[in-house]
Amino acid sequence: MIDIKLIRTNPDLVKENIKKKFQDEKLVLVDEVIELDKQFRDAKNRGDFLRSQRNTLSKQIGALMAKGQKEEAENTKKLVADYAKELADLEVKEEDLSKEIKTRMMVIPNIIDPSVPIGKDDSENVEVERFGEPVVPDFEVPYHVDIMEKLNGIDLDSARRTSGNGFYYLCGDIARLHSAILSYARDFMIDRGFTYYIPPFMIRSSVVDGVMSFSEMENMMYKIEGEDLYLIGTSEHSMIGKFMDTIIPESELPKTLTSYSPCFRKEVGAHGIEERGVYRIHQFEKQEMIVVCHPDESKDWFIKLYTNTVDFFRSLDIPVRTLECCSGDLADLKVKSIDVEAWSPRQQKYFEVGSCSNLGDAQARRLGIRVKGKDGNYFAHTLNNTVVAPPRMLIAFLENNLNADGSINIPTPLQMYMGGKKVIK
């Protein structure tokens, strides 16, 4: 959500930005907002005047009553009644207009960073940098489910009976590996100065409304029957929700948080659930990082955040690359976004394992996350990024650490979380 003042003062910039994102159908919204905003301010002005009159006259009534001048008081009451009707209508109008404005403001995209490459969709995303040598072994790399099954590490059949497609039982060393990765990720981030959080796994509708659009909610969120609660789709939902309508003292910035949570997603959108495997599923677990910072610092934090993920994967011998989201693929709230992709020796391509986003002040404006500064309050900048999200991450892990005999190497940093094991077989 951008500042409406920007639309008032520089509508061309806002329109130019919409064009860069190939959302020309939204251009009309800018002019509509300008017109509605004008009407709203006129209505508010008149309303303020009427309210002012009412306040003054009401005070006079009080004074007259005190003096015992009943008749004059009654006459003044009638005067106020004359304003009441107009004011009632006007207040409805003010509310309607401000709703209309907000509806439009919610879908006008955030101003993208000048560095964002221009492109229509994800096919035009740009590789930024590769880390590690993408190795293709001289033996055949099986499908990840087959690797897991050979190690007695997954039971999809039972999961389909108990819960349906898109769920899994992990077992034995694979389940332990899953936990080990999360524990290692937690400590990895704590070592880098982040504060560890375990947030609520369910949130109220008021928070859901704040953190996502209606269509996102429909496509992602599971609702709890008979309660005003939803299962979170990512810990970002509860972690950012935590700051809704708060004023943070400037001295407390930056807030650098790392949170663990299970994530629940309907995945109703374009791709749907994977038939076989754990790439796209209804339930997974994730270690996340969240930063709330001063506007001048968000660009630096953005780099630091995705570097954390790159370093994490590299410490587990997994080759990765960074892929920058082009303008057309960038979600409306984001200023800039980079995906971290891991190398798949089986597919011989990179696939997404994490996503790092700088939301500028748009998320903070929408949620009312303000900072109390020396010279007044301002909206914070917010960022989020994935540290690691297994079991999807296990795909990359297993494929890259696989030996010809089907055993899996455990990289050194993970061994202490695996009871000292160096190999799973």
Next chain:
RNA sequence: GGAGGAAUGGCUGAGCGGUCGAAAGCGGCGGUCUUGAAAACCGUUGAUGUGAGAGCAUCCUGGGGUUCGAAUCCCUAUUCCUCCGCCA
């Protein structure tokens, strides 16, 4: 789950239909004093919207209502406290 009580500015807390955007204290900021600091004393100190500005409007947990007028009365949601019950 049942029965009561409560929610006020950065914090503590008064106010319980008009003179309340809100006493007082703490904290913050500025100053006097001091070589400097502390103490003491004096002054100042909420947010948002709108307007060139003076100002005006809105905000006393959220939502709704009564009234000419609501922090104050009523309804409702949420949260907290006390007691009872239940339960890892």
